[in-house]
Amino acid sequence: MSQFAEKRKFPRVQAHFKLQLRFSSNSKLANAFANDISRGGIFLQTNTLLGPNDIVDIFFSLPGRRKNLKVKSQVVRLIEMDDPNNSSKNIYGAGLIFMDISKKVKRSIAKYTKTIL
Numbered sequence: 001m002s003q004f005a006e007k008r009k010f011p012r013v014q015a016h017f018k019l020q021l022r023f024s025s026n027s028k029l030a031n032a033f034a035n036d037i038s039r040g041g042i043f044l045q046t047n048t049l050l051g052p053n054d055i056v057d058i059f060f061s062l063p064g065r066r067k068n069l070k071v072k073s074q075v076v077r078l079i080e081m082d083d084p085n086n087s088s089k090n091i092y093g094a095g096l097i098f099m100d101i102s103k104k105v106k107r108s109i110a111k112y113t114k115t116i117l
Helices: 103-116
Strands: 018-023 029-037 041-046 055-060 069-083 086-099
Touching: 018 041, 029 103, 041 069, 055 086, 069 103
Parallel strands: none
Antiparallel strands: 018 029, 018 055, 029 041, 041 086, 055 069, 069 086
16 A cells, blocks of 8 residues: 555545635635635635644635535645746645534535536
8 A cells, every 4th residue: 555545535626716715813815716625625726825724714606506605624735836827926725624514515515526526
C-alpha cells in the first residue's frame, strides 16, 4: 500500500462556482472560487490569505441549484500560487473541512456530487 493512501471519506468532484467566506473573528467577507467539493469539504482559491486552522462560514449555491447553503468550515491545507491573470499577485489555495454541517446541506452536496460522478 502506498504511503500516500487516500484519506478522504467521501469522493470529491471538480466544481467551479463562486462562494463567499466570512471569518469567525469578524464579519469581513471574502470572495473565493471552488475547485472541488465533497460531502466532507471543499478546496477553493481566493485572494485573501487564510491562516492554518481558521474557522470560516462559507456561503454558496451549487451549480444548477438555487438554494443558498451555509457551512462552518476549518482550514486544513494552504498553498500559495501565482495568479495567472496578474504575475505580480498571488492567490491562495485552501482545503477546508466542513464542521457543523446540517443533514439537509450534506444531502444537497451528496446529490450534486452524484450527478458529477
